[in-house]
Amino acid sequence: MRLGIDIGSRKVKFALQSDNNRMKLWDMPTTDLYHQHLHRKPDGTNELDFHSLGLPQVDIVAATGYGRNNVKLSQALVVSEILAHAAGAMRVLQGEFLMLDMGGQDTKVALVRDGQVEDFSVNDKCAAGSGRYLENMAQVLGVPLEELFSYYADPADLTTTCAVYAESEIIGKLAEGVTMPQLCAGVNYSTFLKIRPMLERWPQKELVFVGGGAKNKAMLHYLQQAHYAVVIPEAPEYNGVLGCLEMLDKEEEE
Amino acid sequence: MSEKTAKERIGITSTIPVEIIYASQCVPVDLNNIFITDKHPQVIVDEAERLGLPRNTCTWVKGMYSVLKHTDIHTVIGVVQGDCTHIVSMLESLLPAGVEFIPFSFPYEKSRKLLRWEMQKIMDYFGVQWDDCLASKARLDEVRKIIHTIDRMTWEDNTVSSQDNFYALINSTDFMGNPEAFKIQLKRILDKKREPYPRSHLRFGLLGVPTVFTDLYPYLESQGARVVYHEVARQFAMPEYAKDLLEQNLSYTYPYSFYGRVKDIQEEAGLRHLDGFIHYVQSFCHHQLEDLGFREQLSLPILTLEGDRVGKLDGRTKTRLDTFVQMLKSKKRRKEDAFRN
Numbered sequence: 311m312r313l314g315i316d317i318g319s320r321k322v323k324f325a326l327q328s329d330n331n332r333m334k335l336w337d338m339p340t341t342d343l344y345h346q347h348l349h350r351k352p353d354g355t356n357e358l359d360f361h362s363l364g365l366p367q368v369d370i371v372a373a374t375g376y377g378r379n380n381v382k383l384s385q386a387l388v389v390s391e392i393l394a395h396a397a398g399a400m401r402v403l404q405g406e407f408l409m410l411d412m413g414g415q416d417t418k419v420a421l422v423r424d425g426q427v428e429d430f431s432v433n434d435k436c437a438a439g440s441g442r443y444l445e446n447m448a449q450v451l452g453v454p455l456e457e458l459f460s461y462y463a464d465p466a467d468l469t470t471t472c473a474v475y476a477e478s479e480i481i482g483k484l485a486e487g488v489t490m491p492q493l494c495a496g497v498n499y500s501t502f503l504k505i506r507p508m509l510e511r512w513p514q515k516e517l518v519f520v521g522g523g524a525k526n527k528a529m530l531h532y533l534q535q536a537h538y539a540v541v542i543p544e545a546p547e548y549n550g551v552l553g554c555l556e557m558l559d560k561e562e563e564e
Numbered sequence: 565m566s567e568k569t570a571k572e573r574i575g576i577t578s579t580i581p582v583e584i585i586y587a588s589q590c591v592p593v594d595l596n597n598i599f600i601t602d603k604h605p606q607v608i609v610d611e612a613e614r615l616g617l618p619r620n621t622c623t624w625v626k627g628m629y630s631v632l633k634h635t636d637i638h639t640v641i642g643v644v645q646g647d648c649t650h651i652v653s654m655l656e657s658l659l660p661a662g663v664e665f666i667p668f669s670f671p672y673e674k675s676r677k678l679l680r681w682e683m684q685k686i687m688d689y690f691g692v693q694w695d696d697c698l699a700s701k702a703r704l705d706e707v708r709k710i711i712h713t714i715d716r717m718t719w720e721d722n723t724v725s726s727q728d729n730f731y732a733l734i735n736s737t738d739f740m741g742n743p744e745a746f747k748i749q750l751k752r753i754l755d756k757k758r759e760p761y762p763r764s765h766l767r768f769g770l771l772g773v774p775t776v777f778t779d780l781y782p783y784l785e786s787q788g789a790r791v792v793y794h795e796v797a798r799q800f801a802m803p804e805y806a807k808d809l810l811e812q813n814l815s816y817t818y819p820y821s822f823y824g825r826v827k828d829i830q831e832e833a834g835l836r837h838l839d840g841f842i843h844y845v846q847s848f849c850h851h852q853l854e855d856l857g858f859r860e861q862l863s864l865p866i867l868t869l870e871g872d873r874v875g876k877l878d879g880r881t882k883t884r885l886d887t888f889v890q891m892l893k894s895k896k897r898r899k900e901d902a903f904r905n
């Protein structure tokens with residue numbers, strides 16, 4: 311039995327692979343993991359408490375995600391999340407393609423060629439365009455996130471690049487009478503404009519879109535409009551943790 | 565000698581023909597080094613912000629500004645062409661009362677005539693002659709020889725750490741104000757005699773301005789990688805031996821054309837068998853623009869890292885480093901496998 315764990319800024323995602331290859335996926339708030347399911351060891355590393363997680367003894371653990379270095383799981387093989395996401399994307403596409411992961415805190419792009427990450431880029435130190443930014447904007451606009459993701463037509467022109475100031479810009483536009491669907495589309499489009507230069511670093515048009523952001527239909531629309539052939543795997547938000555398990559396989563092969 | 569008293573400390577903002585200051589018996593002090601070797605460099609930066617420098621000013625400028633406010637330095641030679649326009653603005657408009665600013669330019673055209681004129685200007689200021697400067701060049705070249713040996717041991721013998729390599733190179737801007745004492749420090753590095761680093765370690769070239777990360781080298785080593793080439797810091801140490809001072813300062817690449825730097829980088833990358841580059845950029849620094857140029861000109865993989873505050877590597881930067889190292893290792897493994905089969 312093998313466990314993959316993707317420690318994100320907000321949520322931890324688990325993938326449990328049983329010996330007969332059945333996969334179970336679930337998540338929990340990251341704070342719960344820290345408070346309830348880790349044993350701190352004297353050497354500063356942590357051990358996963360399988361019992362409190364309701365799990366039987368697991369043979370092999372692979373960890374990825376933003377928190378993988380902080381948590382220092384003593385039992386785990388640690389994998390960079392960019393490589394894990396690329397490995398996850400290789401489950402659905404072969405040859406040469408781009409992997410685009412839009413997560414809670416940042417956006418990552420990797421160029422994959424023949425089962426290998428050739429190059430990658432991560433967005434700069436700025437929350438604008440991240441999943442968290444989109445959540446905030448949905449809240450300001452008073453719509454559920456899924457609804458925000460559905461608007462792409464006639465985007466309002468949003469000029470502020472700072473995630474915090476964008477809030478006041480949106481409120482100002484609402485007061486000017488710009489409609490809610492236009493503003494939602496504007497939020498999506500400005501996010502697309504932020505990630506486009508990251509993609510255009512390479513002349514590749516095949517794209518695997520993963521992470522929670524892959525549920526953003528407006529983003530998919532803009533990508534397709536920009537002539538990207540987009541593939542979205544099933545459960546795209548679990549792509550990283552599944553890729554992490556894939557990497558375990560590779561490691562074992564070598 | 566002019567009205568300067570021997571042993572007076574003269575601030576410098578970057579590499580200059582420091583031989584002139586030594587010839588005058590004064591003591592050069594690189595303001596960057598005072599700042600970054602302080603016990604609490606970030607406190608110095610915070611102070612500059614408190615004093616009103618905009619937050620979006622680069623950390624190095626903030627550091628130098630605070631240092632100037634608090635030291636006994638009354639004369640600063642600032643490089644006004646061939647280095648940093650931000651520093652020029654700071655020196656021009658914000659210098660504390662009683663501090664004199666002497667501009668020095670590395671002419672962009674690399675003109676002997678203009679550079680000679682610039683150097684003559686500084687010599688006249690200190691009341692020294694070319695011969696005096698050549699004598700101090702001989703004194704400094706003794707130390708440079710050791711620095712270059714340390715550099716060679718870093719990439720060829722693999723017996724010097726990236727940290728020690730950087731220490732030796734970066735302090736060659738001012739020779740720590742005391743070339744003989746600096747020489748003793750360098751000899752300590754030579755005497756360390758460590759086992760060569762494993763051949764499996766990836767070999768990186770670090771491009772760009774000095775970083776503000778305090779744990780970059782040990783972290784890289786823990787991941788199985790080393791920096792065996794510090795582009796800019798190596799240039800500070802004047803790697804091209806030249807008999808005359810003018811020639812030496814013309815072959816120094818950093819202040820002149822970007823393409824001169826690229827040529828130097830390409831040559832060293834081949835010689836040192838580099839696996840990739842880390843291009844370090846400082847937040848709010850104009851050199852960030854060069855990132856695209858490097859990507860267009862250099863064929864090896866490049867990881868761009870940005871730093872702002874002085875301190876340890878943050879999680880996101882570690883993720884980038886981990887990914888870069890793991891990516892290059894697996895590429896290398898594949899190449900070796902393909903070669904074997």
Ligand code: SF4
Nearest residue numbers: 622624648650846849
């Ligand atoms: S990092 Fe850039 S902006 Fe800052 S002092 Fe150096 S050259 Fe100037």
